[in-house]
Amino acid sequence: MTIEEILAKMKGSLSGNIPKDRVDxxxxxxxxxxxxxxxxxxxxxxxxxxxxxxxxxxxxTALGSDKNLIEYSVEVAEDMLAxxxxxxxxxxxxxxxxxxxxxxxxxxxxxxxxxxxEDEEITxxxxxxxxxxxxxxxxxxxxxxxxxxxxxxxxxxxxxKLKITELLTDAIKKCA
Numbered sequence: 001m002t003i004e005e006i007l008a009k010m011k012g013s014l015s016g017n018i019p020k021d022r023v024d025x026x027x028x029x030x031x032x033x034x035x036x037x038x039x040x041x042x043x044x045x046x047x048x049x050x051x052x053x054x055x056x057x058x059x060x061t062a063l064g065s066d067k068n069l070i071e072y073s074v075e076v077a078e079d080m081l082a083x084x085x086x087x088x089x090x091x092x093x094x095x096x097x098x099x100x101x102x103x104x105x106x107x108x109x110x111x112x113x114x115x116x117x118e119d120e121e122i123t124x125x126x127x128x129x130x131x132x133x134x135x136x137x138x139x140x141x142x143x144x145x146x147x148x149x150x151x152x153x154x155x156x157x158x159x160x161k162l163k164i165t166e167l168l169t170d171a172i173k174k175c176a
Contacts, residue, residue, distance in 0.1 A: 003034055003041075006048045010070070013058040018068045029074035036081070036094035043139035044095070050138070055105035062101055063127060064120075065176040069105075072175055073098050079171035080164075087163045095141075096148045096168055103130030124153040 007027050014023050037044050051057045062072035077097025084093050103112055104127060112130050114123050128150040135141055135149070148165040151157050153172050157165070 001045055001049050003031055003045060006045060006052065007031060009049075009052045010058055013052075014068070014070060017059045018071055022071065026068075026071045026074055029078060030070065030098070033074060033077045033081070033094045033098055036090040038091050040091065040095060040139045044099075047099075047135070047138035051102065051105060055107050057102060057105035060104055060106070062176075063104060063123070064172070067175075069101060073101060075175040076100065076168070076171040079174055080167045083167055083170070084163075088167060092142065092145050092164055093167065095135075095139075096145050096164060097171065099135050100131055100149050100152055100168060100172075101127060102134050103127045103132075105134075121154045125150065128152050 007030060010030070011023060011027060014026060018026065034041065034044070058068075058070055060069050061067065062069045065072050067075070074097075077094055080088075080093040080097045081090060084090070112127060114126070132141065132146055132149045136146075141149070144162045144164050147157075147159070147162055148168045151161075151165055152168050154169075
């Protein structure tokens, strides 16, 4: 499967979930950001195909935002890429930005459980854990990428906060 075929599948469902005038821009953003994946492009295509076929990832709202998850994730990835400098690779920014919140996707009855009144940082860590599990089922994830996904939006970490974790946390705040 190619990125063009994946985007064609996504277009129909995105058209029903975000204003039609933004669909092409979002898909262009996915394609551009996806182009930075390099070595992990093929496994990510497989994952995106799986998400298209088995989940509602194109039709859900991002956590803490009123934006569609795909639109929001493209914005997060673009913000990370714009602010990474030389410290974090484009591939890591693309991977983490695009897929940090895929744990929100529902797979039939399998879904992220969020409890009313739950601490936001706990919710973010549960989301990160589920997102990381889905992502790691398809492609290798470097330890620093895993930290960013697992601790997204968490202010105090039990370990040193890495640059990519700061990039993701800052992008989440900006793009919400």
